Amino acid sequence: MSELGARVAQALAPGGALARAWPGWTARAAQAAMAQAVAQAIEGGGALLVEAPAGSGKTLAYLLPWLLSGRRALVSTSTHVLQRQLAERDLPRLASATGQPVRVALLKGRGRYVCLARLQAAVEQGPRAGAPAEHAWLRELLAWAERGGDGDLDQVAGTDAIAGLHGRITSTSENCARQACARWADCHVERARRAALAADVVVINHHLWLAELQRHHLGRPRLLPEVDVVVFDEAHALHALRAQLGAEAFDQAALQRLWADLAALADGPLRGLQAWRLLAHDGQSATRALAQALAALPPREGRQAWPLGDRLAPWRLAHAVAAAQAALTASGEADPRPRRLLERTRSMAQVLHTLLSSEDPSAVWLDWRSPGDWTCLRPAAQGQDVAALALATAAPLGARSVVHASATLGLDDALGWHRQALAVDAAWSPRALRLVADDQDPSAAALFVPEDLPEPAEATHAQALAERIVPWIARLGGRCLVLATTRRAAQRIAQALQARARPDWRVLLVGERPTHAALEALRRAGGAAPTVVVASGALWQGIDVPGEALQLLVIDKLPFAPPDDPWLRQRLARAQALGADPFSEVQLADAAMALRQGVGRLIRRAGDRGLIVIGDVRLRRRAYGPALLAALPPSRWLDTEAEVDAWLGELAALTRASTTDRSTS
Incomplete structure (x- = not known):
């Protein structure tokens, strides 16, 4: 055993630093095995792919060897929720336990931080026509941002309201005035970046990692520091980035920022240039036309092929840019900002022309993050994305050691699902390690699939599922997390639960309030205020609500990607061309991995117990049901409502006993 391995073993041992x-x-066997494998990768270099079951303590297993090594590291994870959990809870707690001082920095993309200068300008401009509530919200946001803190918009209540204002309250690298800005000393982005450069470990998310790769490909200066070790936590989520690597794209926020910047100059220092005013007008008109066309479409989530054909292709932006350039040159204007802005507009016009004039509309995608928040992109050719991602993980930031960790990397010991999708073998000769839970009692969790619910595609499904789980929520005193496959389903389930909730219940819909606040309410409720959290998206993975705080986990549907998802269609076609079965190799495997992630939210520690409800009758009726069930952690199968009632009785009794023990101790 190496010196680092010995130090890791000593820290994990009974009577070691962590136990004290x-x-x-106590350390778990799977956790100790993973920690030793990570220590070996840190000392010897190379890549490690490790799958450890949900609740096995993999976060500690990769943090401890790094912390004891004294080397500089970067940890990338899949969501902003997990970023904050790592930076504010897991790392400080471990550093304190081991006596190893560590400087931790949490870094997000520029667009996640409020820009004080732009927000202040938006407030000073006064309310827009017909939007007094919006202006009041902006004033409240400015007051919050100036009270201190890190300016992270994910910490703001009412996050859905931000989507339509994002371009007015955040900055880009192009419109940031840097040292010339009156609020430079207070800039949240610069503070976060300076902290990252000085930190021992920087915690980012996979999307920021993608942005860093794009900067590298464009020859732009690096934002992230050089490190010795890179860890991709929730590494399965890297798969979703493949479609974005090398893609041409624009999004709603980028358009909003561009036209807002054009209008600010047209109404200010360049008000005398008619061509500039026409450019701002044409840009805003084009954006309104696009917004109206998209708003007329049926509500949608996820990806879809570009639905508008070439109706918006003949935008006159290129001509307007040329006219504005000529007018600016003739004016002799010395301010560099207009020229930078013209270059942004010219680049945007070229991207718009390329995307919206495509001869193959199916090659252009619209990716909906939420209503009114979208990205339009044309991915790189099939194969280029895989090569780019493999290369990206080959030599990140000069690191010698790379660890991919997740509870879901494959269905075999070689972790083929992950290594094939990312072409990891093209850049490394990685070691694959698949660990089995050593202390999870198969009887700790019970699984129930109601057989009389509507099919998941039926409009009544969400309401029927909510009605079914209300008595179980009451029986357990809340302690419930509902994971929905779409935002719309989450909203419907939350509304149905709120309509049937007792006066003392709290039904919290993530999106209406910050994710961290909803989870903290669930952790702290303890049955005193029966709490239900309803969510989609990010909460399917990585979050940790151990113990009695979570005893009922409800999943509304099997997480199959929509069949018209263009990214899915490309992958299915590729699998077929390679002679594989597209359904089993792509759709079923993806659903199994996602379902395993969701189910893994329940049992997090030895002694945890609970009920999993999957409201999808296809698990009982379809031939693929057994394959999906086999991919899940072992649990007790409940076949009838009577068995569910008996199981809930056991859980309630255990909770009462535990509460009594705590009150008398």
């Missing part, structure tokens, strides 16, 4: 710091804590 955390009374009652």
Whole structure:
């Protein structure tokens, strides 16, 4: 065993640093095995792919060897929720336990931080016509941003309201005035970046990693520091980035920022240039036309082929840019901002022309993050994306050691699902390690699939599922997390639960309030205020609500990608061309991985117990049901409502006993 391996083993041993710091804590066999594998990768270099079951303690297993090594690291994870959990809870707690001082920085993309200068300008401009509530919200946001903190918009209540204002309250690298800005000393983006450059470990998310890769490909200066070790936590989520690598794209926020910047100059220092005013007008008109055309489409989530054909292709932006350039040159204007803005507009016009004039509309996608928040992109050719991602993980930031960790990397010991999708073998000769839970009791969780619910495609499904789980929520005193496959389904389930909730219940819909606040309410409720959190998206993975705080996990449907998803269609075609079965190799495998992630939210520690409800009758009726069930952690199958009632009785009794023990101790 190496020196680092010995130090790791000593820290994990009974009576070691962690056991002394955390009374009652003991290392799990899977956790110890993973920690040794990570220590070996850090000391010897190379790549490690490791799948560890949900709740096996993989976060500690990769953080501890790194912390004891004294090397500089970057940890990338899949969501902003997990970023904050790592930076504000897991890392400080471990550093305190081991006595190893560590400087931690949490870094997000520029667009996640409020820009004080732009927000202040938006407030000073006064309310827009017909939007007094919007202006009041902006004033509240400015007051919040100036009270201190990190300016992270994910911490703001009412996050759905941000989507339509994002371009007015955040900055881009193009419109940032940098040292010339009156709020430079208070800039949240610069503070976060300076902290990252000085930190021992920087915690980012996979999307920021993608942005760093794009900067590298464009020859732009690096934002992230050089490090020795890179860890991709929730590494399965890297698969979703493949479609974005090398893609041409624009999004709603980028358009909003561009036209807002054009209008600000047209109404200010360049008000005398008619061509500039026409450019701002044409840009805003084009954006309104696009917004109206998209708003007329049926509500949608996820990806879809570009639905508008070439109706918006003949935008006159290129001609307007040329006219504005000529007018600016003739004016002798010395301010560099207009020229930078013209270059942004010219680049945007070229992207718009390329995308919206495509001869193959199916090659252009619209990716909906939420209503009114979208990206239009044309991915790189099939194969180029895989090569780019493999290369990206080959030599990141000069690192010698790379770790991919997740609870879901494959269905075999070689972790083929992950390594094939990312072409990892093209850049490394990675070691694959698949661990089995050593302390998870198969009887800790019970699984129930109601057989009389509507099919998941039926309009009544969400309401029927909500009605079914209300008595179970009441029986357990809340302690419930509902994971929906879409935002729309989450909203419908939350509304149905709120309509049937007792006066003392709290039904919290993530999106209406910050994710961290909803989860903290669930953790702290303890049955005193029966709490239900309803969510989609990010909460399917990585979040940790151990113990009695979560005893009922409800998944509304099997997480199959929509059949018209253009990214899915490309992957199915590719699998077929390679002679594989598209359904089993792509759709079923993806659904199995996602379902395993969701189910893994329930049992997080030894002694945890609970009920999993999957409201999708296809698990009982379709031939693929057994394959999906086989991919899940072992649990007790409940076949009838009577068995569910008996199981809930056991859980309620255990909770009462535990509460009594705590009150008398």
